[in-house]
Amino acid sequence: MTLELRDVGWNAGFKKIISDVSLRVEPGEFLGLIGPNGSGKTSLMSVLAGIRAPSRGQALLDGQAMKKVGRRNLARRIGFVEQQADTIDRITVREAVALGRTPYLSLLSPWSEDDQAIVQKALEAVEMHLMADRMWQTLSGGEKQRVHIARTLAQQPDFLLLDEPTNHLDIHHQLGLLDLVRTLPVTVVAALHDLNHAAMFCDRIAMMDRGKLIAIGTPEQILTSQNLRDVFGVAADIERDDQGRCHIRYQVGISGQTGIKKDRVA
Amino acid sequence: MALLSSATGLRISAICFALMLLCGALAVAASVGETAIPVQTVMDTIANHVWHAGRDVDPIDAGIVWNYRLSRAVVAASCGAALALSGVVLQALLRNALADPYLLGISAGASTGAVSVAILGLGAGMLGLSLGAFIGSVLAFAFVTLLSLQAGRGTGAIILAGIAGAQLFNAMTAFIVTKSASAEEARGIMFWLLGNLSGVRWPDVWLALPMALIGLVVCLWHARALDAFTFGQESAASLGVPVRRVYILLIGVSALMTAVMVSIVGSIGFVGLVIPHAVRFFVGTRHGMLLPLSGLIGALFLVGADVLSRVIIPGQVLPIGVITALIGAPAFALILCHGRVLR
Numbered sequence: 239m240t241l242e243l244r245d246v247g248w249n250a251g252f253k254k255i256i257s258d259v260s261l262r263v264e265p266g267e268f269l270g271l272i273g274p275n276g277s278g279k280t281s282l283m284s285v286l287a288g289i290r291a292p293s294r295g296q297a298l299l300d301g302q303a304m305k306k307v308g309r310r311n312l313a314r315r316i317g318f319v320e321q322q323a324d325t326i327d328r329i330t331v332r333e334a335v336a337l338g339r340t341p342y343l344s345l346l347s348p349w350s351e352d353d354q355a356i357v358q359k360a361l362e363a364v365e366m367h368l369m370a371d372r373m374w375q376t377l378s379g380g381e382k383q384r385v386h387i388a389r390t391l392a393q394q395p396d397f398l399l400l401d402e403p404t405n406h407l408d409i410h411h412q413l414g415l416l417d418l419v420r421t422l423p424v425t426v427v428a429a430l431h432d433l434n435h436a437a438m439f440c441d442r443i444a445m446m447d448r449g450k451l452i453a454i455g456t457p458e459q460i461l462t463s464q465n466l467r468d469v470f471g472v473a474a475d476i477e478r479d480d481q482g483r484c485h486i487r488y489q490v491g492i493s494g495q496t497g498i499k500k501d502r503v504a
Numbered sequence: 505m506a507l508l509s510s511a512t513g514l515r516i517s518a519i520c521f522a523l524m525l526l527c528g529a530l531a532v533a534a535s536v537g538e539t540a541i542p543v544q545t546v547m548d549t550i551a552n553h554v555w556h557a558g559r560d561v562d563p564i565d566a567g568i569v570w571n572y573r574l575s576r577a578v579v580a581a582s583c584g585a586a587l588a589l590s591g592v593v594l595q596a597l598l599r600n601a602l603a604d605p606y607l608l609g610i611s612a613g614a615s616t617g618a619v620s621v622a623i624l625g626l627g628a629g630m631l632g633l634s635l636g637a638f639i640g641s642v643l644a645f646a647f648v649t650l651l652s653l654q655a656g657r658g659t660g661a662i663i664l665a666g667i668a669g670a671q672l673f674n675a676m677t678a679f680i681v682t683k684s685a686s687a688e689e690a691r692g693i694m695f696w697l698l699g700n701l702s703g704v705r706w707p708d709v710w711l712a713l714p715m716a717l718i719g720l721v722v723c724l725w726h727a728r729a730l731d732a733f734t735f736g737q738e739s740a741a742s743l744g745v746p747v748r749r750v751y752i753l754l755i756g757v758s759a760l761m762t763a764v765m766v767s768i769v770g771s772i773g774f775v776g777l778v779i780p781h782a783v784r785f786f787v788g789t790r791h792g793m794l795l796p797l798s799g800l801i802g803a804l805f806l807v808g809a810d811v812l813s814r815v816i817i818p819g820q821v822l823p824i825g826v827i828t829a830l831i832g833a834p835a836f837a838l839i840l841c842h843g844r845v846l847r
């Protein structure tokens with residue numbers, strides 16, 4: 239049960255988007271992926287999910303190259319929730335979750351009662367079972383996101399990959415969603431924007447900057463004033479509570495601090 | 505569980521019902537016309553031809569039924585089914601409600617091919633109108649495919665490439681027609697472009713019917729893959745669908761079906777765009793149900809439209825494309841409004 243990248247690079251056309259990323263996801267952990275906009279988080283997530291083949295290096299599932307594992311088998315092991323996947327189709331919540339059974343179905347093994355039960359369980363896990371017959375278009379952003387998670391749970395994956403799952407949700411739903419994900423019996427990799435969320439929920443954090451993975455470790459190791467200034471170009475104090483959790487307090491309007499990032503970009 | 509099996513039962517009975525309706529429509533289509541022929545005679549004729557039943561039928565009636573009307577009705581049905589299926593597939597893969605079988609430049613290419621043969625005399629009499637149209641549509645599709653590959657991946661690139669291709673080939677058609685055609689020829693081409701089933705005989709059936717059936721089987725085989733595109737390409741990929749292979753295969757099959765149909769009967773509009781939407785309103789968006797029913801309803805619709813085109817003005821056959829739009833547009837408007845109330 240391992241998911242691993244070895245010296246992975248990925249190009250969009252001739253442009254290098256990510257390069258030299260080596261990363262090993264440990265079973266059962268909640269791994270957060272942080273980094274400024276355009277640092278390659280989304281590309282890294284899709285390489286990790288097996289949707290994009292790396293241009294260089296290797297993406298491995300259980301030590302085997304993903305290419306050899308095959309798409310269907312990958313889909314049974316890795317669930318991936320993209321940033322805001324929406325649809326114009328008129329489908330119900332249950333139908334959307336049932337899509338998660340796709341990698342298990344074929345002409346020889348058609349839809350069965352087992353599939354129905356798995357879908358029901360997935361709906362219950364995200365507490366959407368009472369809304370199973372609602373139309374997709376009538377759902378709120380938070381509900382849609384929970385349905386996406388239920389769909390990936392119906393894939394019965396070992397790894398759950400989430401690309402900025404809390405975008406556009408209010409704070410209540412942000413915390414609720416991450417808390418839900420943490421309690422699920424799967425290994426989680428989530429690209430997160432909010433560093434305090436990363437601090438609260440992650441066992442480990444991987445930090446990206448300009449297409450490279452520059453640090454990986456516990457929240458305490460990664461979320462330092464130095465890193466936040468160098469990578470995100472913000473000034474912040476890190477506070478620790480009694481349980482050793484860090485909390486980030488940002489500062490604005492301190493001269494010189496925000497200028498650093500601008501220079502680096504230019 | 506109980507819900508699922510009853511849904512499956514409903515699905516099978518709906519498909520059987522539509523299939524029976526289609527058989528009935530074919531029989532009616534063979535009996536209606538300038539000389540009305542009783543349905544019983546139609547049945548007897550079919551029995552004589554299919555299993556040599558040796559029934560007593562007037563040979564002239566039998567000739568009209570078998571050689572003219574039945575072949576025409578079967579081609580209309582195949583064509584309706586193929587266009588509706590292509591519409592379903594393209595709307596699902598390109599995630600665009602306005603996608604239709606002609607989006608990929610196929611009808612534009614077909615018209616260019618047809619006028620090149622009919623007016624410019626390309627192929628020096630070796631090529632028929634149909635073959636010319638088929639070659640034109642394949643060339644246009646190839647052009648659109650290459651252009652969309654150059655323009656980058658993604659559904660937007662395909663749609664824009666299709667628009668560019670269609671405009672280019674339509675312009676070439678217009679150029680050839682205005683430069684070289686006599687008024688008579690121009691009218692003939694215009695008529696052909698709007699869809700024309702009058703020259704259709706059994707050899708056309710043996711081309712159209714297998715094509716529609718093969719298309720149906722290939723699409724049904726990928727029904728779950730098409731479902732998986734509900735949330736887009738990436739989501740389909742993460743559900744284990746080989747996106748690129750499905751794209752190439754299904755768009756290729758849709759294009760081939762459309763090219764074959766257009767080369768036989770001209771470009772009949774409306775069916776491929778609207779039938780999928782209409783069927784979706786009633787049975788939802790899951791392709792296991794949507795594909796067979798769209799095919800059947802498309803077939804029914806075109807058989808009916810063909811009958812109307814023959815009888816609506818006595819002594820004159822209207823282009824079937826005119827009928828499909830004249831009947832289809834108001835019918836679709838009704839469904840749209842009704843559908844909104846349902847929601």
